[in-house]
Amino acid sequence: MGVNRHANPALRLFSVLVGSFLIAPILVVVPLSFTDKDSFEFPPRGWSLHYYERFFTDPAWREPLLASLKVAIMVTLMATIIGTLASFAITRSRRRGVAVLQGLLLAPMIVPNVIVALAIYTAFLRWGLVGTVEGLVLAHVVLALPFVVITVSAGLRTLDPRLERAAASLGASPLATFRLVTLPLIAPGVMSGAVFAFVTSFDEAVISLYLQSPHLRTLPVQMFTSVTSDVDPTIAAGSTVILVVTTALILLPDFLKRRAPQ
Amino acid sequence: MPISSTPIMSASAPERPVRRLLWLSARPWYGVLLVVPAVCLLATVFAYPVAALIWLSFADPSLGLENYHRLLTDGVSLLVLLRTLRMATIVTLVTLLLAYPYAYLMTLVGRRARSVMVALVLLPFWTSLMARTFAWIVLLQDNGPINDLLAMVGLGPLELAGTEAGVTIGMTQVLLPFMTLPLYGTLRTIDRRLLDAAIGLGARPLTAFRRVYLPLSMPGVVAGAMMVYILALGFYVTPAMLGSPSESMISQLMTVRITQLLDFGAGGALATVLFLLTLLLLALVSRFLSPSAALGMSTRGER
Numbered sequence: 001m002g003v004n005r006h007a008n009p010a011l012r013l014f015s016v017l018v019g020s021f022l023i024a025p026i027l028v029v030v031p032l033s034f035t036d037k038d039s040f041e042f043p044p045r046g047w048s049l050h051y052y053e054r055f056f057t058d059p060a061w062r063e064p065l066l067a068s069l070k071v072a073i074m075v076t077l078m079a080t081i082i083g084t085l086a087s088f089a090i091t092r093s094r095r096r097g098v099a100v101l102q103g104l105l106l107a108p109m110i111v112p113n114v115i116v117a118l119a120i121y122t123a124f125l126r127w128g129l130v131g132t133v134e135g136l137v138l139a140h141v142v143l144a145l146p147f148v149v150i151t152v153s154a155g156l157r158t159l160d161p162r163l164e165r166a167a168a169s170l171g172a173s174p175l176a177t178f179r180l181v182t183l184p185l186i187a188p189g190v191m192s193g194a195v196f197a198f199v200t201s202f203d204e205a206v207i208s209l210y211l212q213s214p215h216l217r218t219l220p221v222q223m224f225t226s227v228t229s230d231v232d233p234t235i236a237a238g239s240t241v242i243l244v245v246t247t248a249l250i251l252l253p254d255f256l257k258r259r260a261p262q
Numbered sequence: 263m264p265i266s267s268t269p270i271m272s273a274s275a276p277e278r279p280v281r282r283l284l285w286l287s288a289r290p291w292y293g294v295l296l297v298v299p300a301v302c303l304l305a306t307v308f309a310y311p312v313a314a315l316i317w318l319s320f321a322d323p324s325l326g327l328e329n330y331h332r333l334l335t336d337g338v339s340l341l342v343l344l345r346t347l348r349m350a351t352i353v354t355l356v357t358l359l360l361a362y363p364y365a366y367l368m369t370l371v372g373r374r375a376r377s378v379m380v381a382l383v384l385l386p387f388w389t390s391l392m393a394r395t396f397a398w399i400v401l402l403q404d405n406g407p408i409n410d411l412l413a414m415v416g417l418g419p420l421e422l423a424g425t426e427a428g429v430t431i432g433m434t435q436v437l438l439p440f441m442t443l444p445l446y447g448t449l450r451t452i453d454r455r456l457l458d459a460a461i462g463l464g465a466r467p468l469t470a471f472r473r474v475y476l477p478l479s480m481p482g483v484v485a486g487a488m489m490v491y492i493l494a495l496g497f498y499v500t501p502a503m504l505g506s507p508s509e510s511m512i513s514q515l516m517t518v519r520i521t522q523l524l525d526f527g528a529g530g531a532l533a534t535v536l537f538l539l540t541l542l543l544l545a546l547v548s549r550f551l552s553p554s555a556a557l558g559m560s561t562r563g564e565r
Contacts, residue, residue: 095294
């Protein structure tokens with residue numbers, strides 16, 4: 001009906017090009033992971049699963065994968081618990097200091113990553129935390145916290161307070177109200193916060209690079225080292241595995257939400 | 263005993279829910295204590311380290327502005343800082359030029375096409391940064407797909423890997439979703455009938471776009487541009503993997519100074535300059551937008 005309702009063909013063509021640019025990396029990484037040659041030749045001429053086997057069996061790749069999983073799971077637990085508690089405090093209180101607290105909780109997202117990473121490295125050097133799992137987990141929790149706070153407080157703000165009051169007036173204790181009413185209602189927000197925390201830690205490269213030691217090397221660090229030192233298509237297999245796993249994780253809360261009402 | 267306790271029970275029973283109701287509505291002060299673990303963690307592992315690094319830029323090796331004097335005169339820092347600002351500006355402009363028409367088309371197409379377009383933006387958003395940067399190494403290599411494409415249209419092989427051009431292409435792709443999402447968030451709220459009205463009143467389509475649509479889209483442009491610019495200023499992984507050490511960006515120079523030379527004063531001075539630049543940008547933008555919109559948070563709910 002309007003004059004510009006039908007997008008002109010040039011605009012469509014341009015957008016197709018932009019779309020291709022956006023997914024070009026994925027279109028390269030996935031096929032390359034099935035190559036049978038020891039090179040980054042693209043498109044590959046022959047196919048094999050050799051590099052998948054290597055990714056899961058070669059200690060040079062398997063150990064970083066396990067280290068990353070271990071760190072990411074600990075970060076997810078810590079960040080989700082601490083972040084959910086903090087979200088309650090900032091959404092439920094109307095005191096003046098709350099805005100300052102909120103600013104502090106979101107600050108790690110605003111300060112450039114490389115500054116946070118180098119500052120933490122400098123402090124950890126003095127505290128003897130460089131190269132330790134504990135240090136890496138603490139650093140990753142700092143980066144993951146804002147994502148948990150954003151998703152959980154969004155859930156808390158849309159929560160109807162009358163539901164909690166109803167539970168209390170029916171005789172439920174504060175703890176029972178929390179467990180039986182509040183928590184199930186904010187579960188989707190907590191869940192996506194946890195997913196973001198996991199992905200943040202699992203994909204984090206900068207702090208992990210600075211804090212690495214021969215005994216503590218996460219998957220992104222191994223990928224970085226591999227690319228900067230030799231030509232090894234195992235990184236393509238690893239990238240594809242990560243792509244599939246993170247896509248599944250990110251779609252999980254949506255999927256659960258869709259199934260829940262039935 | 264049991265008999266005498268009954269009246270007490272019956273007297274206190276109706277009282278308890280009332281107290282619970284009070285607990286919920288009065289929101290006691292100690293609810294705020296739930297934030298204590300987060301604040302302790304952020305104070306020790308975030309605020310203190312950042313403050314200490316800034317302090318070191320004034321105090322290491324001796325108290326004063328020596329590190330800042332060196333920064334201006336060592337012939338490298340200033341060059342790298344200017345290169346970083348230039349590249350962040352180029353990346354921001356290119357992402358804006360690519361994202362604006364794309365986000366505009368998103369507001370025009372039907373629901374199914376739109377969900378494909380959204381997926382195309384979100385998929386790279388959650389693809390591992392390492393994986394994407396690695397893909398650009400493959401794409402940009404001397405005999406890679408991009409040079410094959412260029413050869414097909416008769417353009418000679420370009421040296422892209424390890425150059426500023428290569429870094430710019432890689433960073434543009436990585437940061438494009440951060441421009442597209444806030445932009446789309448704003449564009450879809452614009453009432454298109456305003457354009458029809460302008461044209462109905464005799465404006466040419468281009469004039470209507472420039473005078474009506476473009477000004478209304480500015481909040482999205484500012485939010486996206488600021489997001490991309492700030493992220494680009496502090497980018498480390500992509501320039502380190504796609505670029506060359508001789509054309510390093512400020513994040514790489516900081517890393518060398520601190521982790522290799524252990525020159526915390528000089529590294530801290532660079533960090534302080536980057537930090538102040540970021541704060542300055544945020545302050546500028548918050549004059550146009552609310553802080554949460556400036557961070558692109560309004561778009562996060564859309565997933």
